[in-house]
Amino acid sequence: MYIIKQKPLTMSDEQWKANITRSDRRQYLNTDYANWSMDVKSNAICKLKITYDEDLWKELYEIAQSLRYENFHKILNLAIWPECDATKRLQDILSVFENDIDKYLFFMSPPMTMDDMIYPHRDPTRGTSIYLPIGPYGIDYAPLEMYYDHDEYGLPENNSPTVWAWNTQCTHAVFNLYQPRYNIQLGMNLPYQQVFEKYNDLFDI
Ligand SMILES: [Fe+2]
Numbered sequence: 770m771y772i773i774k775q776k777p778l779t780m781s782d783e784q785w786k787a788n789i790t791r792s793d794r795r796q797y798l799n800t801d802y803a804n805w806s807m808d809v810k811s812n813a814i815c816k817l818k819i820t821y822d823e824d825l826w827k828e829l830y831e832i833a834q835s836l837r838y839e840n841f842h843k844i845l846n847l848a849i850w851p852e853c854d855a856t857k858r859l860q861d862i863l864s865v866f867e868n869d870i871d872k873y874l875f876f877m878s879p880p881m882t883m884d885d886m887i888y889p890h891r892d893p894t895r896g897t898s899i900y901l902p903i904g905p906y907g908i909d910y911a912p913l914e915m916y917y918d919h920d921e922y923g924l925p926e927n928n929s930p931t932v933w934a935w936n937t938q939c940t941h942a943v944f945n946l947y948q949p950r951y952n953i954q955l956g957m958n959l960p961y962q963q964v965f966e967k968y969n970d971l972f973d974i
Pocket residue numbers: 890891892937941
């Protein structure tokens with residue numbers, strides 16, 4: 770039998786506030802893209818100077834929700850690139866990369882539980898991914914999280930069509946809790962730094 774004496778836990782208001790669980794992962798992450806350093810953009814993740822119109826973005830969300838996904842394991846569901854007008858238009862917009870693209874894929878993540886999160890990892894294959902968040906919109910799109918040089922970065926809210934490039938060999942994670950989450954990824958076997966140099970004028974630095 771142990772005799773344990775415990776003193777009350779005292780915390781300032783500030784400490785209490787800082788320790789309350791934050792419901793949105795972005796509150797733990799650096800999503801302030803305008804202030805990301807050149808080091809992050811040239812080694813981990815960067816927005817591309819490529820835009821596409823909102824109608825196409827919305828159409829791609831509808832298409833993404835109607836596809837049949839191959840379930841590799843609970844959290845990795847992939848759909849092979851469907852041939853239609855919308856995907857053709859998108860391919861044209863991203864055609865600058867076509868010689869280096871290994872795979873064009875739609876990704877779907879179902880809402881996850883604690884047992885099957887996309888915990889921090891580096892990909893076993895792929896070097897670079899061209900990444901388009903599709904849906905859900907706004908705060909509901911669980912951010913891709915990137916851990917780089919002692920900071921935690923996350924994609925900003927999904928409020929408009931954006932295109933990113935990111936280094937799949939940099940530790941990353943996704944904690945998607947509430948609804949199916951869709952994105953498009955164009956996988957490249959080239960290392961990120963090489964893509965950054967080769968397509969430098971397209972990187973929003
Ligand atoms: Fe991954």
